[in-house]
Amino acid sequence: MVFDLRPEIAAFRAEVRAFCREELPAELAAKVRAHRWLDKGERERWQRILYRRGWAAGHWPRAWGGLDWSPLQRFVFNEELERAGAPWLTPFGINYVGPILLAHGSDAQRERHLPSILRSEVWWCQGYSEPGAGSDLAGLATRAERRGDRYVVNGQKTWTTMAQWADWMFCLVRTARGERPQHGISLLLIDLRTPGITIRPIATMDECHHVNEVFFADVEVPLANLVGEEGEAWGYTKVFLTHERILATELGKADRLLADVAALAARVFEAGAPLASGAGFRRRRAALGVRRDALEALAYDALDRFERGEEPAVEAAALKIRGSELQQAISELAVDVLAHAGLGYDTGSIMDAAADEDLRRAETGWLFEHFYGRAFTIYGGTNEIQRAIIARQALGL
Ligand SMILES: Cc1cc2nc3c(=O)[nH]c(=O)nc-3n(C[C@H](O)[C@H](O)[C@H](O)COP(=O)(O)OP(=O)(O)OC[C@H]3O[C@@H](n4cnc5c(N)ncnc54)[C@H](O)[C@@H]3O)c2cc1C
Structure with missing residues (x-):
């Protein structure tokens, strides 16, 4: 089921679909569908294809290379890219620091940074979390x-995701101590080539290099790299939150994963019959489909309210919770389908069809999805924090 609320949105969806069919390189889509790691060059390649089509940052204003897309258009765009198996769009430049600069940056900062973000020439990372400041971000201690x-x-x-590839960081720092911890926090744009910066990888359970620790020792940053007012950055961090949480629904990706897990179950046999035809698998698959449809209804309701000028913060929090949980539940189903074959991460399959290279790859790919997917309910504000938002704002607790 796909909601198409208005004819122009249906036409836009069809246009994005056709574009993906024609322009998304088959080898990139194959890697995404097999849950493979994509390197920086592969991600850049797809982002530049979008740039050439004028779709690198459709939600930005036209004056800065965007198309003034509405929240609904942007959602549909992402949904179709995910469904087609396009590489994940690196959000730090286009979705995070770009909108902050548009809202609070100086003209000089916009002119310097926005064009290179649009063209994927300069990569950004997000320096918010610290060892003692995650959910409680206002507890951050990095001093400037x-x-x-x-x-x-x-x-x-x-x-810090992708710091190893990034040229710049948008970084929250403490410039003063105020009455409340939220006071005295500033946002700096930091060139990662500046002396005094050390970037170290953090090992994650999937054995890939996603995240890092970044250390600053007497790092000199020009005053001109302060965004907005000194000490006032707490408010800037909220620029993209509602929108990002709605996008975290990842409806198109859920559709792709649901189709893929069904295809996997059709190739795995138990007592001579494919798992996909068994009642146990079909029941779980159907329950996930119902959750997916409920998510879609909630997402389009939130988008409708967004388009009417409301701020659906509660719905956005619910979408972040339900979207991330759904993805985790789908990969759990895949791991259960793989059963004992799932024990072999990054090694050969021990299934009957061990000679089948495709299945071996499917196994490792699903485990990669499953392992990294533990993070979906943590980053972007943990699901417990989203529940607290709902409790406060919807239930008045
Ligand atoms: C893969 C990955 C990539 C990330 N990328 C980035 C990045 O690029 N840049 C960046 O700045 N950060 C990044 N983060 C950090 C992420 O934003 C934090 O992990 C997240 O905000 C949680 O903070 P924390 O890890 O300090 O956990 P904590 O805040 O210490 O939370 C620990 C547990 O306690 C719960 N908890 C905490 N406070 C409350 C509360 N008030 N009520 C109920 N429960 C609570 C949490 O839900 C969680 O279960 C990333 C994290 C991951 C896992």
């Missing part, structure tokens, strides 16, 4: 002291 025409930054960030 003013000395003449510079700030001197000392401290540590953690869980």
Whole structure:
């Protein structure tokens, strides 16, 4: 089931679908569908294809290379890309720091950074979390002291996704201590080539390099790299939150995963019959489909309200919870389908069809999805924090 609310949205969806059919390189889509790791060059390649079509940042204003897409258009665009198996669009430039600069940056900052973000020439990472500040972000301790025409930054960030590939970081720092911990937090744009910065990988259970620790020792940052007002950055962090949580629904990806898990179950045999035809699998698959449809209804309701100028923060929190949980539940089903064959991460399959290279790859890919998927309910604000938002804002608790 796909909601198409208005004819122009249905036409836009069809256009995006046709574009993916024609322009999405088959080898990239095959890697995404097999849950393979994509390197920086592969991600850049797809983002540049979108740039050439004028779709690198459709939600940005036209004056800065965007198309003024509505939240609904943007959602449909992402949904279709996910469904087609397009590489995940790296959000740090286009979705995070770009909108912050559009809302709070200086003209000089916009002119310097937005064009290179649009063209995927410069990569960004997000320096918010610290060892003692995750959910409680206002507890961050990385300090920036003013000395003449510079700030001197000392401290540590953690869980910084893709810092190993990034050229720049948008970084929350403490410039003062206020009455409340949210006061005195500033946003700096930091060139990662500046002396005094050390980036170290954090090992994750899938054995890939997603995240890093970033250390700052007397790192000098020009005052001109302060975004907005000193000490006022707490409000800037909210620029993209509702929108990002709605996008975290990842409806198109859920559809792709559901189709793939059914295909996997059709190839795995138990007592001479494919698992896909067994009642146990069909019941679980159907229950996931119902959850997927409920998610779609909630997402389009939230988008409708967004388009009418409301801020559906509660719905966005619910979508983040339900979207991430659904993806985890689908990969859990795949791991159960694989059964004992799933024990062999990154090694050959021990299934009957061990000679079948496709199945071996499916096994490792699903485990990669399953392992990394533990993070879906943590990053972007943990699901417990989303539940607290719902409790406060919807239930008044
Ligand atoms: C794969 C991955 C990539 C990430 N990428 C980035 C990145 O690029 N940049 C960046 O800045 N950060 C990034 N993060 C960090 C992420 O934002 C934090 O992990 C997240 O905000 C949780 O913070 P924490 O890890 O400190 O856990 P904590 O905040 O210590 O939470 C631990 C547990 O306690 C629960 N908890 C905490 N407070 C409450 C509360 N008030 N009520 C109920 N339960 C609570 C949490 O839900 C969680 O279950 C990433 C994290 C992961 C896992």
